Amino acid sequence: EVQLVESGEGLVQPGGSLRLSCAASGFTFSSYAMHWVRQAPGKGLEYVSAISSNGGSTYYADSVKGRFTISRDNSKNTLYLQMGSLRAEDMAVYYCARDAHSSSWTYFDYWGQGTLVTVSS
Amino acid sequence: EIVLTQSPGTLSLSPGERATLSCRASQSVSSSYLAWYQQKPGQAPRLLIYGASSRATGIPDRFSGSGSGTDFTLTISRLEPEDFAVYYCQQYGSSPRGTFGQGTKLEIK
Numbered sequence: 001e002v003q004l005v006e007s008g009e010g011l012v013q014p015g016g017s018l019r020l021s022c023a024a025s026g027f028t029f030s031s032y033a034m035h036w037v038r039q040a041p042g043k044g045l046e047y048v049s050a051i052s053s054n055g056g057s058t059y060y061a062d063s064v065k066g067r068f069t070i071s072r073d074n075s076k077n078t079l080y081l082q083m084g085s086l087r088a089e090d091m092a093v094y095y096c097a098r099d100a101h102s103s104s105w106t107y108f109d110y111w112g113q114g115t116l117v118t119v120s121s
Numbered sequence: 122e123i124v125l126t127q128s129p130g131t132l133s134l135s136p137g138e139r140a141t142l143s144c145r146a147s148q149s150v151s152s153s154y155l156a157w158y159q160q161k162p163g164q165a166p167r168l169l170i171y172g173a174s175s176r177a178t179g180i181p182d183r184f185s186g187s188g189s190g191t192d193f194t195l196t197i198s199r200l201e202p203e204d205f206a207v208y209y210c211q212q213y214g215s216s217p218r219g220t221f222g223q224g225t226k227l228e229i230k
Binding site: 037044061109111114 | 177178211217222
């Protein structure tokens, strides 16, 4: 059974940093691109970042470019999102999601349960 | 940059009725690379449709997707109580990849 479990939930002050993790199991993690998607309270889904299966290619939405870093450790079956210079508008539930394909960035067939990031002084 | 606009914002229907949700793109979506997701309160989104018309594993056949180019539709043929949720479309064919529509809330009338 495919499972994605996010962690790293927390309250951080504006300008602060936080690292999210997503532990994967039930599939060959190193064979799939992975993504982060966020959802602000009461709002819709916003695509945040993506990373290729081997970590060699990454993508960031303009809203987080230069502040967030996506990475993965295939030996630990874990996806990360390092968030810096956090702003109030970054407050959201962050979901990790598996790409449905191994060799490209497409749609998301499995999602984690989400982890809440609160940005407030 | 492709922008996806979903309509209506809210759709009020009764169980047993037919639901038609629209997703319109500001530019043509490459190769019908469009997906639909369902999200219930407090839950993660669930993949329903990919490639504009292919049902994901385990999705009931009352859900169907259609369309191409800039106009796409998700149809639920006969609403069940568990179908009332928010629905999002997503395009994955053009940059910026992964763009979502703003969502359609399907509520019980």
